Amino acid sequence: MDSRLAMPRRTVLSMGAGLAAAACAPLAPMGSPRTSEAVLRRSPPEAVGMSSAALNDIRTALQRHIDANEITGAVTAVARRGRLIWLEAQGVRDVQTQAAMREDDIFRMMSSTKPVTAVAVLMMLEEGRLSLDDEVSRFIPEFVDTRVVSLPAGSADPAQATFVPAARPIRIRDLLTHTSGLMSYGDFLAPGPGQIVTPIERRPGDTLASYAPRLGGAALDFQPGARWRYSPLAGFDILLRIVEIVSGQTADVFLRERVFEPLDMRDTAFNIPDEKRHRLLKLYARKNDGWVEEPSILGPEEHRTYLSGAGGLFSTALDFLKFEMMLTQGGAWNGRRLLKAETVAVMSTNQVGQKFAEWIPPITAGMGFGLSVSVVQDESKADGRSKGAFGWGGAYGTETWADPALEISACLMVQQGSRNAKADLSKTIRTAITA
Template sequence: MKKLVFLMLFAIPLVGAQLPHVKAEEVSFSAERLKRIHQMLQRRIDAGDISGAVTLVARNGRVAYFETHGFMDIETKKPMASDAIFRMASMSKPITGVAIMMLMEEGKVRLTDPVSRFIPEFKGIKVAVARQSTPAPAGANQATPASPQFYTVPADREITIRDLLTHTSGLVSGPMSTSEAAKVARKPGETLADYIPRLGALPLEFQPGSQWRYSPGAGFDTLGRIVEIVSGQTFDVFLKQRIFDPLGMKDTFFSPTEDRIPRLASVYQKTTRGLEKQPDPGPTKYFSGAGGLRGTAEDYALFGQLLVNGGQLNGKRLLSPRAVELMGSIFVPDTLPGRPRGEGFGLSVRVVADAAARGTWLSNGSFGWSGAFGTHFWVDPKQKMVAIYMVQTSNGEIQRDYENSVMQAIVE
């Protein structure tokens, strides 16, 4: 009988993990002060700035605050659900960063490796140099902006893995390179393997390493392709087998299955006419490491806790403590052109270098990132904390207000 019970238990499929939930005071938060998070977000919902959100705050590996706010969908008045699935957009990037760090630890990738080691099309890349602009002739159509005018010069050096991780590569990072990228745009149904090699023919926006300028898609999509080449797996399979399954992130993926569609939170854009619903792109074969993932607040909290814990969670070690420390180190100081005061950049994450200079409540050394649809997270190694804000409307002000609302609730 005991053997039968054991076999039955063994046959139960693995389900997603969750961090334990405790009373706020058990991890030195004020429950009363944490209520200010909901009060702040409700004001924003009432003002028509966002449709709804899910917020989660954990400290010392335990969840002190986990709340839903507003609606998943305004038109149907569907209340926000705690397991709502959000388009993460660029909050995909730190996950891609972890994937690369794992391959580094295996000795298969180096920070200093040129991208051309893995994708030969990036060999001999050029850099765009803007030509001096001339006034438009009288009577010219001012409604259609002219394409940037430039010439190219050889790059001082090749772009590296480090350049891609830190947004210092110049790959599709500004008007000149973006205008050229439009000429080799990705076609429907293409994969990373189909598209990424074409990026090697594009001129960089600036000499590698000379400045920080955000590469919204190309840089981290290229990293995703490198993961595929090095691992021999498609990027979605690598992430599932090496990161999501070990951590219990059961609701993090690129393409929604039929059973998950009712849990998708609608994306809204704030316009002069109010919040306007945006179409969902649906299933995809293009596994964007820059912005293609979807997931829940609880799933992303597991990923954040992995980083707080120095690379391990629930007995599964994905990275060494040193690798996580490197991720959150300042590779790009705030003195490099393009970075705001008080905020450096690590390997796939922003890093608070000087809280006073940044004008933030976050602790020095906190690191994280955000997404185009408003999603936001950070981990605080000093406070042993992870905070998640899942939403589907872009608004940087609310992200800062959320940071403040979380930090003011810590009382010990």
């Protein structure tokens, strides 16, 4: 096994038979040209051990959330054993006109972008261009001599800050697992002291190349590796910048050539072409018993120069389902291998002990954290997903996951957060399995 992965061999050998089968199948090399065969095959649910009648309960479950004004609409997609078995749009895409949601509507993926960035990093690992334990300063020298900051309890006064040297440098593994302490959220999702004392703001026209080095001046919220705290933007933006450095390509070109084209993800990008902009959903927030349109928290959405590896992608349900199918199948999709099965095994193995489970116990109990993804450790707390299922979500409510044990890939696409909708979707999928 590749020593750069630094995971015990027995963990890889314990992966399910479906993963092994995917690893052994004959596959075209990554550089193979796209063909008209790169389509997702649709099957009756019964052909892959699912019940059509039970899957129809997805429609009922999501409609409850629409009727309760938790979401304006949703697109849901489910695949099993390499076949699409469910794709449906519900609700409205425009509150004013009541235009119906469409299956090909484009969503802001926000932090659902992070697993895509992780796949890019792992591709570079497989090519020997980096390792998980490489220091970030190897690629971005400004991260030499980082400091850790602390504030008295309850204080937001930078004048009261104290600093100590970091006990060790930040590593790529720390960024992938949200254990770096860089620009993180503390308890109850409050900004950590580093953001208060050493804020590093983006400027108009910034790129990953111009902004990532400035982040080297941010003080850390805790010693690297000491705890799990979510780094919503900085960590994965740095990771994608490292991919740019070692690959010699800009982030958009790399992801298009290495991920989106091989997976036939035709509607996934950092910038939406003009001819597709009408498919981008409006954003709404619930205020005074009504829906109010609001701008994106990431700012202007046209002609972006800053390609955020933490939250910058736009995509569709069908596109992202293909990405999750690739992960469910151990790194391969439609005869193309993006990652080795053993690499996906590392990505989807808990890397942080109990640190993630203890972060916000009502939400994270029974969960571990791999490389960019939460990982089910206790099935009883997983809303129908099996042990080893892994995935992540975005600030506007997108939730996508891979469940290798059940051979399930699923996407919930909304633009208002609704964790209960995800739970209802995953429970309904599990109930629909017959074989």
